[in-house]
Amino acid sequence: MFVVEMEKINLGVIGLGFIGKVHLRNCLNLKSVRVVAAADTSKKALNYAKSFGVKQLFTDYHELLKLKDLDAVIISLPTHLHAECAISAMEEGKHVFLEKPLAPNVEEGNEIASAAKKNGVKFMVGYPFRFASQFVNLKSQVESGFLGDIQMAYGVDIAAGPFFHRAESTAPRPVPEWWLNKELTGGGALMDLGCHMINLLRWYLGEVSVIKARLGYRYNFDFEDYATCIVDFECGASAVVNVGWFSQSVAVGLELHGTMSHARAYHSPSNKIVTAIKLILGRTPRFFIPYLKEVSHFVDYIRNDDGENRLSGEDALKDLEIIAKAYKNQIN
Amino acid sequence: MSLVGLVECKTRNVDSIKRAVREAFRLIDYSLPKVEKIVIKPNMCYYWDWSTGQTTDPFFVAALIRLFREEISTDVKISIVESDASAMKCKYAFKYLGYEKLAKDCNVDLVNLSSVEAEKAAVKVADKVFEFMIPKIIREADLCVNVPKMKYMSFTKISAALKNIYGCNPYPKKFEYHSKLDKVIVALNKVMPFDLHVLDGLTVCGSKTLRLGLVMASQDPVAIDAVAAKIMGVNPKSVAHLMLAEKEGLGKTSFIAKGVDINYFMRRFPRRSFSEKAIALGYRVACKLSLDKRLV
Numbered sequence: 001m002f003v004v005e006m007e008k009i010n011l012g013v014i015g016l017g018f019i020g021k022v023h024l025r026n027c028l029n030l031k032s033v034r035v036v037a038a039a040d041t042s043k044k045a046l047n048y049a050k051s052f053g054v055k056q057l058f059t060d061y062h063e064l065l066k067l068k069d070l071d072a073v074i075i076s077l078p079t080h081l082h083a084e085c086a087i088s089a090m091e092e093g094k095h096v097f098l099e100k101p102l103a104p105n106v107e108e109g110n111e112i113a114s115a116a117k118k119n120g121v122k123f124m125v126g127y128p129f130r131f132a133s134q135f136v137n138l139k140s141q142v143e144s145g146f147l148g149d150i151q152m153a154y155g156v157d158i159a160a161g162p163f164f165h166r167a168e169s170t171a172p173r174p175v176p177e178w179w180l181n182k183e184l185t186g187g188g189a190l191m192d193l194g195c196h197m198i199n200l201l202r203w204y205l206g207e208v209s210v211i212k213a214r215l216g217y218r219y220n221f222d223f224e225d226y227a228t229c230i231v232d233f234e235c236g237a238s239a240v241v242n243v244g245w246f247s248q249s250v251a252v253g254l255e256l257h258g259t260m261s262h263a264r265a266y267h268s269p270s271n272k273i274v275t276a277i278k279l280i281l282g283r284t285p286r287f288f289i290p291y292l293k294e295v296s297h298f299v300d301y302i303r304n305d306d307g308e309n310r311l312s313g314e315d316a317l318k319d320l321e322i323i324a325k326a327y328k329n330q331i332n
Numbered sequence: 333m334s335l336v337g338l339v340e341c342k343t344r345n346v347d348s349i350k351r352a353v354r355e356a357f358r359l360i361d362y363s364l365p366k367v368e369k370i371v372i373k374p375n376m377c378y379y380w381d382w383s384t385g386q387t388t389d390p391f392f393v394a395a396l397i398r399l400f401r402e403e404i405s406t407d408v409k410i411s412i413v414e415s416d417a418s419a420m421k422c423k424y425a426f427k428y429l430g431y432e433k434l435a436k437d438c439n440v441d442l443v444n445l446s447s448v449e450a451e452k453a454a455v456k457v458a459d460k461v462f463e464f465m466i467p468k469i470i471r472e473a474d475l476c477v478n479v480p481k482m483k484y485m486s487f488t489k490i491s492a493a494l495k496n497i498y499g500c501n502p503y504p505k506k507f508e509y510h511s512k513l514d515k516v517i518v519a520l521n522k523v524m525p526f527d528l529h530v531l532d533g534l535t536v537c538g539s540k541t542l543r544l545g546l547v548m549a550s551q552d553p554v555a556i557d558a559v560a561a562k563i564m565g566v567n568p569k570s571v572a573h574l575m576l577a578e579k580e581g582l583g584k585t586s587f588i589a590k591g592v593d594i595n596y597f598m599r600r601f602p603r604r605s606f607s608e609k610a611i612a613l614g615y616r617v618a619c620k621l622s623l624d625k626r627l628v
Binding site for chain 1: 377378379380381384418419420421424427428430432433607611614618
């Protein structure tokens with residue numbers, strides 16, 4: 001019997017901040033992927049990639065994009081750099097996996113989504129909750145009809161935002177300054193966390209017709225650190241979404257209330273010691289499994305000509321448009 | 333033996349805190365001197381606000397300011413100081429932790445010690461000479477008031493009055509001192525001795541966050557730290573920087589606690605469990621083996 005081994009995808013990781021490092025580690029655990037290069041402006045971050053065996057390291061991502069044998073890139077840069085980097089990669093014919101949110105504004109988001117089409121490359125936006133088992137199970141319940149017709153929903157995503165303990169370290173790590181600049185992020189907690197909830201709710205309930213938001217400023221910055229949104233869907237359902245950057249404890253979940261039953265899915269915290277040990281050993285801790293699954297999905301999408309893309313640029317663009325409407329329709 | 337005053341303050345409002353601080357001063361027989369320039373050093377740690385128990389409550393500082401203005405003079409010049417650290421920038425911390433609003437409301441200055449005039453000074457601790465830049469504003473102040481928190485810390489077991497002065501070192505890359513932290517803490521206290529230590533134990537962070545309602549005051553940083561250690565269930569003799577500070581003449585670990593019984597706070601403080609101590613130890617080991625670099 002002949003065994004045909006599929007060729008590995010040659011991948012580059014651009015941006016080695018917190019999530020970039022998560023993607024790098026996850027890619028090294030994927031058999032169908034070969035991480036051939038990494039780029040970051042920080043030499044310390046590049047040394048991190050080197051310690052995992054990545055050989056080609058660049059401080060300028062344009063150099064990485066010139067690599068002929070590179071099939072795809074994972075981009076985990078600050079939001080304001082998404083458009084420039086993603087479009088450059090697409091123009092070089094590379095498939096692109098881009099971290100959420102798509103861009104700091106709808107215009108740049110549009111440019112990215114259009115560039116993917118124009119250059120005929122595969123493009124996916126990272127929304128890890130779409131791959132988390134509890135939220136996938138909730139989708140199955142919705143599709144099975146078990147809940148009946150969903151009338152109301154509640155979504156919550158509250159954490160410390162950029163001000164959190166990185167992984168299991170007991171020492172605080174610096175907050176990258178771009179996080180604290182509204183011009184560069186496009187917004188605060190609503191932009192950062194709201195897009196997760198909007199994306200999930202759209203997955204369950206379909207398109208949004210109206211959104212209104214009340215923004216809060218506990219920590220006195222010029223961007224909101226918490227927000228409550230009231231969302232109406234074309235299907236007739238309504239949802240309340242609470243997001244915030246104010247808590248050292250994480251609460252991520254969704255509740256759906258239908259005419260026949262109710263269902264809920266909540267993220268459960270991981271054991272810190274197990275997580276730390278897995279990180280030290282280079283394994284994927286439970287918290288990061290959805291991140292592993294989303295990159296794995298991206299690789300499958302690239303390898304199969306008619307592969308499914310669960311998170312297209314157009315999809316992420318819709319999320320961005322809804323968030324933009326929420327900022328516009330503020331409730332005082 | 334040094335006096336340490338312990339007072340309970342059950343409500344988090346400026347007037348109640350002011351009354352508690354005044355009572356703590358009375359317990360240690362402390363009268364505020366007639367001065368012109370006061371420096372207040374709260375504990376700002378990263379971007380965790382007062383509710384986490386990690387950083388000094390701006391209400392606590394507001395109460396001190398009100399007390400100083402009432403007891404000393406309405407014209408007394410007050411500056412709240414902090415310095416940039418490896419993971420914290422003052423320009424954000426002042427805003428995020430509520431100090432920018434406090435400064436505006438109370439008409440006091442906010443000073444980032446990492447960006448003000450400083451002079452070099454050498455200090456000897458345990459036969460080792462350390463050199464630091466000492467901010468002029470601290471050197472020229474008539475009264476330096478330390479307003480620490482009490483909390484556990486991986487590298488020094490506890491963090492309270494002595495450790496808070498570590499934040500007066502304007503050099504921002506403080507992680508570079510971690511291998512010799514005990515000596516550096518003592519050296520900074522020697523070169524920048526503070527006159528008064530008023531510990532904000534209203535909200536504390538142990539194994540969990542708790543409203544402890546403790547206000548403590550002393551003129552001796554070693555004594556107040558020894559009381560804090562006892563409340564936290566840590567033997568003061570096992571805290572290296574505390575013992576070194578005593579040896580270097582910064583104060584005494586023996587104390588006379590006045591006011592509310594220390595046992596009352598000892599019973600209520602959320603002490604660390606065995607597993608939490610094991611995690612802290614594991615983290616120290618990981619750091620020694622440079623494995624912490626993978627914890628990102």
